[in-house]
Amino acid sequence: MMNRVREYRKLNKLSQFELAEAIGVARQTINLIENDKYNPSLKLCILLAETLGTDLNTLFWKVGETDEE
Amino acid sequence: MKNKEGILMKIMRYSFSIRGVLDEHNLQVVNRIATNGFMYLWIYTAVANIVMLFLPEAMITHSFTIGFVFINILVGFGGVSMYMSHQISKMKLNYQEVSKDEYPNAVRRAYRHGAWWGLLYGIYVYLITAPFNGFASWFTIGLTLFIIIVSWTSDTQREIGHIVKIH
Known part of the structure; x- marks a missing residue:
């Protein structure tokens, strides 16, 4: 699963540590998600989308899918 | 997002110096390490006790039994503790930010x-x-x-x- 967490986190002027604190996860987990090394649960995806002020479809998509699809 | 920690998790957290937030990812890692540790212990317990059952009675002296208990502590407790500590260190779960x-x-x-x-x-x-x-x-x-x-x-x-x- 690909994501735009890093992009939206920077748009929101948040550091990895601040985002992790806001949603109650470890900073390493945010780092793993941003580097596509960990697929978060739906609950965490929703929390991330809410905290970053966006929706799930914008933030996450399947590998191989593009915006046009 | 924080999960409620049970008593076993608290013991594990304190014994193996697991620091920081135990979120879903870290919990998955800890569960994997704990499952591996349990399986090693399970196999060792089965093998050691079965071997002990089939040993001739003349061999099982008092000092032999004490030796068996010491080896059990060394392998069962020490070995599994070392494995868990090593894995937790490797995954950097004992780092506190x-x-x-x-x-x-x-x-x-x-x-x-x-x-x-x-x-x-x-x-x-x-x-x-x-x-x-x-x-x-x-x-x-x-x-x-x-x-x-x-x-x-x-x-x-x-x-x-x-x-x-x-x-």
């Missing part, structure tokens, strides 16, 4: 953790040496105090080394 303001508190916690471990190791060494050297002998008391101080300082040093300041 704190802000500049929280650093002094984290250091104090490290001292307390070290003191607890020093005390536990001290009790362990005392219980092992006291039956052979006397419960109030200078050697037993001296060795126990030495182990307490060495364990306290080494554990505290390791714990402080695992505190990462985030700016």
Whole structure:
């Protein structure tokens, strides 16, 4: 699963540590998600989308899918 | 997002110095390590006890039984503890990320953790040496105090080394 967490986190002027604190996860987990090394649960995806002020479809998509699809 | 921790998780967290937030990813890692540790222990327990069952009666002397118990402690407890500690270190679950303001508190916690471990190791060494050297002998008391101080300082040093300041 690909994501735009890093992009939206920077748009929101948040550091990895601040985002992790806001949603109650470890900073390493945010780092793993941003580097596509960990697929978060739906609950965490929703929390991330809410905290970053966006929706799930914008933030996450399947590998191989593009915006046009 | 924080999960409620059960008593076993709290024991594991304290025994293996798991620091920081146990979120879904870290919980998955801890569960994997714990499952592996349990499986090693399960296989060892089965093999060791089955072998013991089939040994000739003449071989099972008192000293042999004590040796069997010591090997069980060494392999079962020590081996699995070493495996778990190594894996937790490898996954950096024993690293604690704190802000500049929280650093002094984290250091104090490290001292307390070290003191607890020093005390536990001290009790362990005392219980092992006291039956052979006397419960109030200078050697037993001296060795126990030495182990307490060495364990306290080494554990505290390791714990402080695992505190990462985030700016």
